[in-house]
Amino acid sequence: GLGLIFEEAFAPIEAVSGFEVRAMVADANGLLYLATSAGVKTWDGDALTDVSLPEGFENAQLVDIAATSGGADIIAATDIGLAKVSGEKKAYLPQKGGIATDHINSLTISGDMWLMGHSPYADPDDESGTTIIGGGATAVFYPDDNGTFGHVDHYISQRWLPSNDVKCVAIDQDGNRWIGTSQGISVIKLVNNTLAQKMEYFQKFLDDYYWRMDGFVSSDMDSEDEWSVVNPHLSDKDNDGLWTQMMIGGWCYAYAVTGEERFYEAARKAMNNMEMEVDVPAADFEAAGLGRGFVTRSLVRDDEGEVYTSKATQSNWHLTEYEGRSYYWKDDTSSDEIDGHFYGYPLFYDICAKTDEEKASIAEHASAIASYIMDHGYYLIDLDGQKTTHGHWAPEYIGGSVHGNDCIDWCQSVTDWDIINCAAQCVESGAGSGWLNGMQILGTLLSTWHMTGDDKFYRAYEDFITEYKYDQLIMFHKGIVTVTNRHMANHSDHELAILAYHTLIRYEPNADRRQNWIDSLNAFLEYEIKERNPLWEGIRSLSSGESEYAEDAVETLRLIPEDLRDVYINQKHRKDYEVDKSLDRFDEPQFTEVPPYDEIRLVWWNGNMYSMIDGGSGRNYGGPMAWLLAYWTMRYA
DSSP states (O other), rough: OOOOOOSOOOOOOGGSSSSSSSEEEEEEEEEEEEEETTEEEEEEESSSEOOOTTTTTTOOEEEEEOOOOGGEEEEEEESSSSEOOOOEEHHHHHHHHSSSOOOOEEEEEETTEEEEEEEEEOOOOOSSSOEEEEEEEEEEEEETTTOEEEEEEESSTTTSSSSEEEEEEEEOOOOOEEEEEETTTEEEEEOOHHHHHHHHHHHHHHHHHHHHTTTEEESEESSSSSSSOOOOOOOOTTTTTHHHHHHHHHHHHHHHOOOOOHHHHHHHHHHHHHHHHHHHHHHHHHTSSSSSOOOOOOOEESSSSSHGGGGGGGGEEEEEETTEEEEEEOOOOOOHHHHHHHHHHHHIIIIIIOOOOHHHHHHHHHHHHHHHHHHTEEEEEEESSEEEEEEEEOOOHGGGGGOOOOOHHHTTTTTSSSSHHHHOOOOOOOOIIIHHHHHHHHHHHHHHHHHOOOOHHHHHHHHOOOOOOOHHHHHHTOOHHHOOOTTTTOHHHHHHHHHHHEEEEEHHHHHHHHHHHHHHHHHTTTTGGGGHHHHHHHHHHHHHSSOOOOHHHHHHHHSSSSOOOOOOOEEOOSSSSSSSSSSSSSSOOBBBBBOOSSSSSSOOSSSOOOOOEEOOOOEEOOTTTTHHHHHHHHHOO
């Protein structure tokens, strides 16, 4: 056969040996750029030339190098950031509007997108070195001369990746983002969609998985698998009534907007259980001489298996018979539940109810609850005759803070209170509980008056204003530290407040007072505006006819993931958002701003959207109610 003949032997070229070449790329002219253990170098086939990095990269470790479209610019990737090394030098470091974080280990560029991977590392705040943070991937677009980008996407957690330990990245011809990790590959594709299609997805997901006991809208669902729904399981929760009434409001808005019967039917199905929350425990309270109108936090029924049987040994659950079925009802109902009921009841009455009989039933149940509270001195009294832990609206309990610094003097006039406890409660009322609970009781009375026409509810409302100064109590001010103090901010109270504002403003017949309540709402929302919350903005618009950040609110609806798994997210590694000097009320770190909604914790409006660390198992799915209610509120507005 024929042999190969070499005219000259192979030999190493001394100039390009003696260092580690980690990556290389050619520019538009064919000049080869090398990322090496000895820095960036170029090789033109004859000479090797050192290439300097921008200021600040003196101790950086080169990990990769890539070229922009057509080889126009060469971008070197280092562990601390990216550097343009061709032409005019530029640095792209982690900062606000810039790269999300450092510990970069890989880079690829296609079109307008630069995609980089990050390595996880030990949390420097953990002395044991066992807590691992960071990793993930970042896609940036449209670089600016100041080192920032027109758009940044950061991918972290199981919402996006099988592991945060990213090893390599790639972009295919369709612009799909491929991310290789120590546990496998993730591909992220952009798909055109509409908010209406997203609504249909969430509505079907709710219908498939979140109905409990024929009418409760569950707040969350458990799965046996962390990547998909397998053998889903529902259980009771303390605020079953609150969450269900909120979704009733959303469906009534949907029914008003679309006229579609399916939304009415869903609201009607849920309202059946809301009426049962009064009807099931009624006999027990009447037998105790307390009267009808106590509303339970939740119910479980005899066909719910372990959810039902587990209550037999729990003293705060009470067994009773109702219409041929056995139920357990739960005691110690809180003001949270009342807040929700007097959001949902009047909306169903106004928007969903089709017949006089249906309206009468809604009005009767709302009236029973409101009357029960009134008859017991504006406390929620439990079956043992004692006040529930958080069911207090009485003037002597929350009204003291309208006296400003005279809490002690005021408490001395309240004869049945220990003065120390009274003063402590007076201070707590001024810090937020009086503002919130005051709105709740005023809205409860006004909406019940609206539904029943019974003047006793309006007279009671008027007494709270004229005699007990609740008009002052509910005006928002900086001293409401459950909103204004980042360390004490109670985001659950913020959600309850927005619902209470909605009810109070909707049913206030006096124009001057209504404007006062709107002014209070707007003052409250000044502290909430950074959250870009679509439910808040929808209710602002319904209440005042005004809108301040509608485009941002719609963007939030767009970005909230369809993936409802409550995955663990730790964002302590991010350097593009400022860490707040104050920890949150659970002593956890938080940002000063809310990152994009597809990069943060599972979204429920009673949670802290600023949180850096949140979530748990991918086997727990939050309900889609938060998105659906916000969407339909904005559509209705």
